[in-house]
Amino acid sequence: MPIQLTTPHLTIHESQLFRTTSTIIHTDDYVLIVDPNWLPAEVDHLAELTAELGAGKEKYLLFTHSDYDHIIGYGKFPGFTTIASKAFVDNPQQADQLAQTIAWDDEYYIKRDYELTYPVIDLAKAKDGEKTMIGEDQYHFYQAPGHNYDGLVTFNKSRGILIVGDYLSNVEFPYVYHSFAEYRDTLISLRAIIYTGLVKVLITGHGDHTTDYNEMERRLEDSFAYLEELTLSVQNDTAFDLEKWLSRYDFPIIMRKFHDKNVALLRAEGLLGAGAGAK
Numbered sequence: 001m002p003i004q005l006t007t008p009h010l011t012i013h014e015s016q017l018f019r020t021t022s023t024i025i026h027t028d029d030y031v032l033i034v035d036p037n038w039l040p041a042e043v044d045h046l047a048e049l050t051a052e053l054g055a056g057k058e059k060y061l062l063f064t065h066s067d068y069d070h071i072i073g074y075g076k077f078p079g080f081t082t083i084a085s086k087a088f089v090d091n092p093q094q095a096d097q098l099a100q101t102i103a104w105d106d107e108y109y110i111k112r113d114y115e116l117t118y119p120v121i122d123l124a125k126a127k128d129g130e131k132t133m134i135g136e137d138q139y140h141f142y143q144a145p146g147h148n149y150d151g152l153v154t155f156n157k158s159r160g161i162l163i164v165g166d167y168l169s170n171v172e173f174p175y176v177y178h179s180f181a182e183y184r185d186t187l188i189s190l191r192a193i194i195y196t197g198l199v200k201v202l203i204t205g206h207g208d209h210t211t212d213y214n215e216m217e218r219r220l221e222d223s224f225a226y227l228e229e230l231t232l233s234v235q236n237d238t239a240f241d242l243e244k245w246l247s248r249y250d251f252p253i254i255m256r257k258f259h260d261k262n263v264a265l266l267r268a269e270g271l272l273g274a275g276a277g278a279k
């Protein structure tokens with residue numbers, strides 16, 4: 001399993017599928033793993049590593065959101081204290097997400113030595129900017145709907161680690177499954193966090209992390225620009241320069257499909273009025 005980054009307290013692993021990241025933070029007091037994912041051998045490896053790094057410590061398992069690729073490893077980490085947003089717990093689509101994990105394993109003839117279930121959450125974060133101490137580290141949690149219904153942005157302020165889930169990727173333009181209006185609001189809160197200058201590393205759900213402030217800004221501006229250009233083109237019924245956007249990314253064929261879904265959702269939101277779009 002490729003490792004993007006190793007420091008004394010942080011490792012970022014990358015699945016061979018969809019460049020999906022699994023992040024581990026470990027200190028003298030605790031180990032925390034984020035979105036352990038995809039193939040059984042990858043999840044096994046992450047479980048072993050976490051057991052090793054977390055021996056005799058508090059163990060936490062955090063979900064950035066409930067999209068099935070991010071919850072598929074849950075069953076391999078029994079006994080961990082789980083963290084996600086309150087919306088993750090209340091998500092009316094949780095049965096769908098679980099069904100997708102099961103269907104995915106079925107489609108690819110994959111067997112696991114644990115059961116696929118929807119994660120039960122011990123610490124459900126309902127507020128925006130909620131502060132929590134984990135071990136000696138101060139964490140701030142922010143609600144992050146838009147990409148899906150129940151995103152949670154996690155900022156380890158003590159170490160400058162910002163974990164954003166499926167936002168600010170360098171391999172995908174915004175994929176909006178839930179709400180354009182809320183996606184934009186989440187970008188605004190991410191911008192506020194990044195502009196503090198306290199973020200040392202930004203970790204996205206798919207693609208490369210970055211430690212470069214200019215790159216963080218560039219990803220923010222790109223995301224805002226994609227939403228803006230698409231909104232104008234749908235509102236005014238004018239052409240959208242999709243080829244320009246696709247040329248910047250490594251996997252343009254699949255992205256075209258996600259773009260078409262973005263357009264369909266944006267049209268539906270437009271019909272419902274600004275700020276709507278919740279399914």
Ligand SMILES: [Zn+2]
Nearest residue numbers: 067069166205
């Ligand atoms: Zn994802």
